[in-house]
Amino acid sequence: MKTNCCEVLPTDDIDAVAERYAVAITPVMQELIDAEQGQGPISRQFLPDTRELEQGELDLADPIGDKPHSPVPGIVHRYPDRALLTPTKICPVYCRFCFRRETVGRPEHAMLSDKQLDNALQYVRDHTEIWEVILSGGDPLILSPRRLKAILETLRSIEHVRVIRVHTRVPLVAPERISKELVSILRAAAPLFVVLHANHASEFTAAGEAACARLVDVGIPMLGQTVLLRDVNDDAGSLEALMRRLVENRIKPYYLHHTDRANGTGHFRTSITAGRELAAGLRGRVSGLCQPDYVLDIPGGHGKSPIGQSYVRDCDDGSHDVMDYSGRWHPYGS
Numbered sequence: 001m002k003t004n005c006c007e008v009l010p011t012d013d014i015d016a017v018a019e020r021y022a023v024a025i026t027p028v029m030q031e032l033i034d035a036e037q038g039q040g041p042i043s044r045q046f047l048p049d050t051r052e053l054e055q056g057e058l059d060l061a062d063p064i065g066d067k068p069h070s071p072v073p074g075i076v077h078r079y080p081d082r083a084l085l086t087p088t089k090i091c092p093v094y095c096r097f098c099f100r101r102e103t104v105g106r107p108e109h110a111m112l113s114d115k116q117l118d119n120a121l122q123y124v125r126d127h128t129e130i131w132e133v134i135l136s137g138g139d140p141l142i143l144s145p146r147r148l149k150a151i152l153e154t155l156r157s158i159e160h161v162r163v164i165r166v167h168t169r170v171p172l173v174a175p176e177r178i179s180k181e182l183v184s185i186l187r188a189a190a191p192l193f194v195v196l197h198a199n200h201a202s203e204f205t206a207a208g209e210a211a212c213a214r215l216v217d218v219g220i221p222m223l224g225q226t227v228l229l230r231d232v233n234d235d236a237g238s239l240e241a242l243m244r245r246l247v248e249n250r251i252k253p254y255y256l257h258h259t260d261r262a263n264g265t266g267h268f269r270t271s272i273t274a275g276r277e278l279a280a281g282l283r284g285r286v287s288g289l290c291q292p293d294y295v296l297d298i299p300g301g302h303g304k305s306p307i308g309q310s311y312v313r314d315c316d317d318g319s320h321d322v323m324d325y326s327g328r329w330h331p332y333g334s
Contacts, residue, residue: 017048021264022094022105026174028205029093041200041232046093052264061102063260065301074112074120078303081131085120087112087151088138092174097229097268099260099297104138121154124161132163141170145181152189164192167225171196172203175211187218195223196251199233201241209249216250223254226292228275229268230259236281243282243290253292258307260297272296272307280309284325 017023025033025046032042069078076084089100089109103109112120124130133155140148155161166186170177171194186192194215198204216222224246226233233239243253256279259269270278279294294308311323312332321329 013050014048017050017052021048021052021096021101022091023048024092024094024105026092028175028207029173029203032202032205036202040202041238042202044232045095045097045199045229047096049096049267051267052096054264054266056261056264056266058261059263059266060261060299061263063099063262063299064297065299066100068301072119072123073116075123077123077127077130078301080129082134083124083127083130083132084134084136085124085151085155086137087117087120087135087140087147088143090142091137091139092142092170092177095227097227097259097262097265099262100138101262101264117151121151121158124155125158128160130161132165133161134165134167136167139168139170140166141168141177141182142174145179145185148182149185152185152192156189162191164189165195166192167195167197169197171211171215172198172205172208175205175207178211178214180214183214183218183220186215186220190219193221193223195225195254196246197225197227198242198246199226199229200238201245204245204249212249212251222249222251224251224292225255225257226253227257227259227268228270228278228294230270232268234270234274234278236278236285239278239282240285240290243286243292247287247289253290255304256292256294258294258296261299276307276309280327 029042029046033047036043038047066076069076071077074086076086088111089104089106090111091104094105098104124133152164155164186194196212212222226242228234233242246253258272258275259265275294282291293306295304296307297304313321313329315321319334320332322332323329
């Protein structure tokens, strides 16, 4: 799928990228791209780039190892007490760094069939250790209200599922979808958390902030997750502004993800060393409310690990030193 925003690239280049990976941009993001003339942090996230066709030595088709942990279509069960449910692989926008880019936006993966969805929900019923279900995709908030309501009501009817999480970009990239009906459906499924994917403060338009407020105002807690991206937010000022903007909108920063090794995304990745320095730099610059955990998904399906800087070191006598936000070490004892 192509949009007129892609006219900043030669048509042949757009076609080559779009033939391999999905491309779509919403009107709200289109306006931001136009305003930055296709050269800013929004453009870099959504406009096709011929570097996506370059296969890096470390690139992987399934960089976080979903497939080994998918017992039935639509389920990823990587951790004992939680499972991912992906009823759709369609998004309103397609991030150029997406770790599921080999499957999202493809017609054959667009939606789970009724039978596949029933099987996925039955898997959740059968596995009583699943305490939390995370709706992901794709973007679950592009589902029709009817279908989303049916899924949430089924999950709510499963006694051992105590918490639901919804991962989405919709409030910022398609804020008109956060309707009274949708808000009511989400609120009825409480306890339910909405986790917003946002990578730059400029993504927060007036309409997007109003959409977030419609969710928070009725008591739906929101968390924020961010991907650390070269030439988008890999500087202290951009990260600081984003984390503050999230909190100002009553969204608690949750994860700062190191960019996954998805095919064709090497130009987005920073080094872990640079990422750790940026994450540590936030600690002295912004409130504790604004601190995300810097994490990495271990390739092969081994899950997330925190990779931020350690603030404690062991001493030979069994005591410890503790580092303050400015990098100075202080003795603490045992």
